[in-house]
Every structure is written in structure tokens, then in C-alpha cells.
Amino acid sequence: VKTTLFSDKKAVTISTDGPFTVVGEKINPTGRQKMAAALESGDFDYIRELAVRQVQAGADVLDVNVGVPGLDEPALMAQVVGLLRACVDIPLCLDSPSPVALEAGLAAAPGKPLVNSVSGEEKRLETLLPLVKERGAVVIGLLMDDEGIPATPEARVAVAEKILKRATRVGIPPEDVIIDPLAMSVGADSQAGLVTLRTIQLIHERLGVNINLGASNASFGLPDRAAVNTAFMVLAMFAGLTCAITDPAKLTSIIRAADLLLGRDEYARRYIGHFRQRQKGPAVVVKDLA
Ligand code: THG
Numbered sequence: 001v002k003t004t005l006f007s008d009k010k011a012v013t014i015s016t017d018g019p020f021t022v023v024g025e026k027i028n029p030t031g032r033q034k035m036a037a038a039l040e041s042g043d044f045d046y047i048r049e050l051a052v053r054q055v056q057a058g059a060d061v062l063d064v065n066v067g068v069p070g071l072d073e074p075a076l077m078a079q080v081v082g083l084l085r086a087c088v089d090i091p092l093c094l095d096s097p098s099p100v101a102l103e104a105g106l107a108a109a110p111g112k113p114l115v116n117s118v119s120g121e122e123k124r125l126e127t128l129l130p131l132v133k134e135r136g137a138v139v140i141g142l143l144m145d146d147e148g149i150p151a152t153p154e155a156r157v158a159v160a161e162k163i164l165k166r167a168t169r170v171g172i173p174p175e176d177v178i179i180d181p182l183a184m185s186v187g188a189d190s191q192a193g194l195v196t197l198r199t200i201q202l203i204h205e206r207l208g209v210n211i212n213l214g215a216s217n218a219s220f221g222l223p224d225r226a227a228v229n230t231a232f233m234v235l236a237m238f239a240g241l242t243c244a245i246t247d248p249a250k251l252t253s254i255i256r257a258a259d260l261l262l263g264r265d266e267y268a269r270r271y272i273g274h275f276r277q278r279q280k281g282p283a284v285v286v287k288d289l290a
Contacts, residue, residue, distance in 0.1 A: 006111030058252030120145030204240025
């Protein structure tokens with residue numbers, strides 16, 4: 001299956017047989033004081049810098065989350081989407097629990113963006129799927145419903161089937177739905193990683209759709225998070241993961257290497273291209289681009 005996102009300048013195809021897609025996670029104030037402060041004070045240079053740095057590190061898409069308690073999220077979402085549009089040329093992933101903020105992001109984003117996210121919860125399906133359809137966007141479906149996150153892989157797959165069915169019903173084709181089996185912290189529950197990996201395998205085999213994870217979630221609360229994130233990424237890629245919201249500076253080299261080992265990078269073109277890009281050295285001065 002191929003899912004194609006567009007900015008106003010670029011197409012990015014997420015695919016079950018092509019190379020892996022990296023969604024940069026850094027524009028997100030959750031647990032990052034500096035980012036929250038930047039959003040509060042309107043210091044958008046910091047956000048531009050995070051955006052350009054992630055693109056240079058290998059991001060194919062940028063996640064945009066601007067949720068800070070007390071701030072006007074829909075207005076900030078539109079503003080940040082607008083400024084990102086001016087300094088990077090890749091598609092965006094609008095990340096918010098608020099349908100109003102997602103709607104504001106959709107109105108400001110060019111092309112065919114990614115909406116992050118719906119779930120199997122009735123209210124979210126009813127509110128968001130028509131918006132996604134109307135705007136011709138792609139949507140991420142989280143594997144949880146009104147009862148919470150199912151404990152077993154089988155039960156999570158049932159939520160995926162429900163989301164795909166409901167999307168089809170409003171006219172969104174299956175290739176425009178990306179399933180997210182939810183990565184939970186293995187620090188809190190030692191079986192959480194395995195349940196997510198088995199869910200990825202089942203979805204890949206039975207539904208064949210594109211699959212995304214917020215891969216840094218797995219390492220919450222643990223030391224040397226990069227070690228856990230790296231191991232998880234490689235296992236998840238073998239299981240059928242096609243796309244991840246993660247830190248491109250830390251993960252892109254490993255992802256390119258795993259793509260090569262999984263036969264998804266002919267002539268090692270992407271692997272070598274990424275290596276050359278890194279050799280070019282320090283980042284372009286962000287203000288030149290802004
Ligand atoms: N699924 C979907 N969307 C999501 C998530 C998901 N959006 C939010 C979140 N989960 C993914 N984004 C992040 C962003 C930052 C971090 C974790 C998840 C994070 N970052 C550390 C930091 O910035 O300091 C660094 C982590 C590291 O050491 O690499 O913790 O699951 N659809």
C-alpha cells in the first residue's frame with residue numbers, strides 16, 4: 001500500500017515496500033520546557049531552527065504539536081503551520097487531541113497533510129473523519145477506543161478494523177488511513193513492547209496498511225533512551241512498521257541501515273545519500289531561510 005502526502009512543493013510516499021518514512025517529533029512542548037516557553041513568548045525562531053535541523057537530519061515529514069495549557073491552541077497551530085510552510089518544504093503532521101486545533105491546522109496547511117489523530121472512540125470518529133474527507137487529508141488511527149487501550153494484539157486489531165470501516169464509510173480510502181498500534185513505556189510495563197510488536201505483525205499480515213508509531217514513547221522514564229528507541233525501531237521495522245514519529249537526529253542513520261538490510265533501498269541509494277548529507281556538516285543558518 002502507498003500513502004502519498006503533499007506539501008505545496010513535495011510529495012512523500014509512505015509505503016509497505018519502499019523506504020521507511022521519518023516524521024520529526026521535536027515540535028512538541030510535552031515535557032520540553034524550552035519549546036513551551038517559545039510558544040508562550042512567540043519566539044518562533046526557535047521553532048524554525050528545530051524544523052530546519054530535523055529536515056537536515058533526515059526528516060521526511062514534520063509533526064506539529066503546539067498544545068500548552070492556557071494558550072490558544074487553534075490560533076497557535078495555524079500560526080506555526082504558516083511559518084513552517086515558509087521555512088521547510090516537506091509535508092506536515094498536525095498533532096493534537098483537539099478537533100478544533102486540527103481543523104485550524106488543516107485550513108492553514110498546504111497540499112495533503114497528515115492528521116494526528118483519530119482513534120476508535122465514537123466521538124473522535126464522528127467529528128474528525130468528515131473533516132479529513134472534506135480536506136482530502138491522510139489520518140492516523142490510534143488503537144484505542146471508548147474502553148481504553150486493549151490489552152491484547154487481537155483486540156487492538158479489532159479497533160484497527162473498526163477505524164478502517166468507518167473511514168471507508170465516509171469515503172476515505174484505506175491507503176489514506178495509517179494505523180498506530182501505540183507504543184507504551186516498557187519502563188512501566190515490561191510486556192508493552194512485545195504487545196505492540198505483535199500488533200504490528202498482525203496488522204501488517206491481515207490488513208496490509210501503513211503503520212506508524214510514536215517510537216520515543218517506549219523509553220519514557222528509562223536511562224539511555226536512545227538505546228531502547230533504537231532497538232525498538234529495528235524490531236518494529238521488521239514486524240511491518242512503515243513510518244515513525246521520532247527524533248531524526250538520533251534515529252535516521254539506524255533507519256536507513258535497517259531499510260538497507262530489509263531490501264528496501266536499491267543500490268543503497270538512500271543509505272549513502274544520508275551519509276553524504278551528514279558529511280556536509282553544520283546546519284545552514286536558519287535565519288537565511290526564514
Ligand atoms: N502516536 C502518534 N502521535 C504521537 C505519539 C504517538 N504524538 C506525540 C508522541 N506520541 C510522539 N512525540 C514525541 C515527542 C517527543 C518525545 C516523545 C514522543 C520525547 N522526546 C525527548 C526529548 O525531546 O527530550 C527525546 C527522546 C529521545 O531521547 O530520543 O520524549 O505515539 N500518532
